[in-house]
Amino acid sequence: MDNFEYDKISFLKNCMASNNREVEKLTKTQLIANLTIDYHRIEKGLAMQNTRPNFGQRSRVLKRLYDMNREYLHRCTTNSDDYTDKDKILSIVYDCIAEYLDWHLERKIECKCKYIKHYLAKYSYLKNTQKLGGTVKMTAKELKTDVSASDSFFYSRRSVREYSTMDIDLNDIKECVRKSLYGTPTVCNRPINKVYIVKDKAVKKKILSMQNGNRGFGNFAPVILVVTTDLENFQDADERKQPYIGGGMFCMSLIYALHADGFASCALNWDVPYEKEDKLKKILNMGNDAIMMFIAVGNYADEFVVAQSEKLNEDEIINIF
Numbered sequence: 001m002d003n004f005e006y007d008k009i010s011f012l013k014n015c016m017a018s019n020n021r022e023v024e025k026l027t028k029t030q031l032i033a034n035l036t037i038d039y040h041r042i043e044k045g046l047a048m049q050n051t052r053p054n055f056g057q058r059s060r061v062l063k064r065l066y067d068m069n070r071e072y073l074h075r076c077t078t079n080s081d082d083y084t085d086k087d088k089i090l091s092i093v094y095d096c097i098a099e100y101l102d103w104h105l106e107r108k109i110e111c112k113c114k115y116i117k118h119y120l121a122k123y124s125y126l127k128n129t130q131k132l133g134g135t136v137k138m139t140a141k142e143l144k145t146d147v148s149a150s151d152s153f154f155y156s157r158r159s160v161r162e163y164s165t166m167d168i169d170l171n172d173i174k175e176c177v178r179k180s181l182y183g184t185p186t187v188c189n190r191p192i193n194k195v196y197i198v199k200d201k202a203v204k205k206k207i208l209s210m211q212n213g214n215r216g217f218g219n220f221a222p223v224i225l226v227v228t229t230d231l232e233n234f235q236d237a238d239e240r241k242q243p244y245i246g247g248g249m250f251c252m253s254l255i256y257a258l259h260a261d262g263f264a265s266c267a268l269n270w271d272v273p274y275e276k277e278d279k280l281k282k283i284l285n286m287g288n289d290a291i292m293m294f295i296a297v298g299n300y301a302d303e304f305v306v307a308q309s310e311k312l313n314e315d316e317i318i319n320i321f
Contacts, residue, residue, distance in 0.1 A: 006274035007290075011240055014231035014288040021235070023071045028082055029232040029288075031072060032089050033190045037235075038065050039133060040189040042096040046103060046135045053109045062100070062113050065093055069123065085126065094126040095133030157256065158306040160264035161217040163298025168222045168263070173197055173297065176257040184253040186246045192233045193250040196226040196284050206283055210276045211268050211294055218268070221296035226280075227251050228289035247292035258297060264304075268294035 001009075012018065016034070019025035026034060038061050045055045056062055072090060075083040098120055104111040177195050186192050198204050199222065207226070208218045218224070227250065229243040251267065258265045270277075270291045277291060 001274070003274050006277075010288075010290065011231055011234070011243070012237065015234045015236055015239070016232070017236040023068055026071075027232055028075075029230055031068060033233040035065065035068050035072070035089055035093055036190050037188040038068070039093045039096045042100055043133065043135060043189075046099060051103065053104065053107075054112045056100075057112055062097065062115065065097065066115050066119055069093055069119075073123075088128075088132065090123075090126045091128040092133035094120075094123060095128070095131055098127070099134035153260070157259045158309065159266040160298075160300065160304060160306055161266055161296075162301045162304035163220050163222065163264055164301045166222075166299040168199075168297065168299065170197060170199070170223075172261060172263075173223060173225070176254060176261055176263070179257040179260075180250055180253040183257070184246075184250045186250070187234075187239065187242045190233045190246075192229045192243065192246050194228045194230055194289060195254070196228070196286075198224040198226065198284075203283065207280060207294070210272060210280060212271060214266075214268050214294070214296065217266075218296055221266075221298045223297040225254070225295040225297060226284060227254065227292045227295065228286065229292065231288045231290055243290045244292070247290070251292055251295065255295065258295075262300070264298050264300045266296040268296060270294065 016026065016030050019030075021030075021034065023031070023034075041056060041059075041061050042065075045051060069090065072083065072087075073085060076085050097116060101111055101116050101120065181193065184193075198207060204221075204224050205219065207224065208214050211218070227247060229247040229250075231243060234240075234242055255265055255267060270293050280286070280291065281289065
């Protein structure tokens, strides 16, 4: 087996095409991904400039959501350790469907979905005290006021390979992850990303020994983040690029979140033979993950040196048609 074959087998074995996306055969990750794909179709439809009345009827989006909701709740009674009717995904779906009906009622348009009122009445207990799904109204003025990043934010971010000896509070790292989750688009809003936070010195030494590019500084980083995407979130081979597109976008958001919160970081590539990938998965007890990269994280030393890393001029990379 070569590296390309390994990636192909890993993707096809875990994507939803392996079970023909039949609801009862989906794993929990796949079921949540499918629920997300369809509830997000409702959200996007409601957020259009010219929302079309009764959208999603012909494509059976609402019917699929009902069927998957029922399957999820069935598992709550038979797999109580893994499923609960308090799971966030169910409240998100409920809010999306409720707003869909409200949109029609507010405009005195007949909602042609014959399941919707029964669903909302039967599953009203799924509604959260806080609205979790549907749309949110924003204004340009408020948004521009909230966004305060200056040009220097982008020009000052550097890959840092010197760190202070100060420890890092994991709650600060978790907050950076949370910001990155909310700030990064993913395909159909699916929860594809995972982060493994490694502080244990022995584990850090093991995993850094498999990465090509941290020699001389990696061991000084208080924390190593391993960023992955869960392959069970993807539908079929047409989405073969999405784990790395979505995972790469999340990595950059995370690096910017760390920068914004005053942490030094350095992105470390994961360009290794598949045997090392298998070894890493065993060390960190990973499931169906594709590994994006490591990120070394630390507090800034009082003074430090970075590579200048000059870039091409923007005109050298822009093509206008």
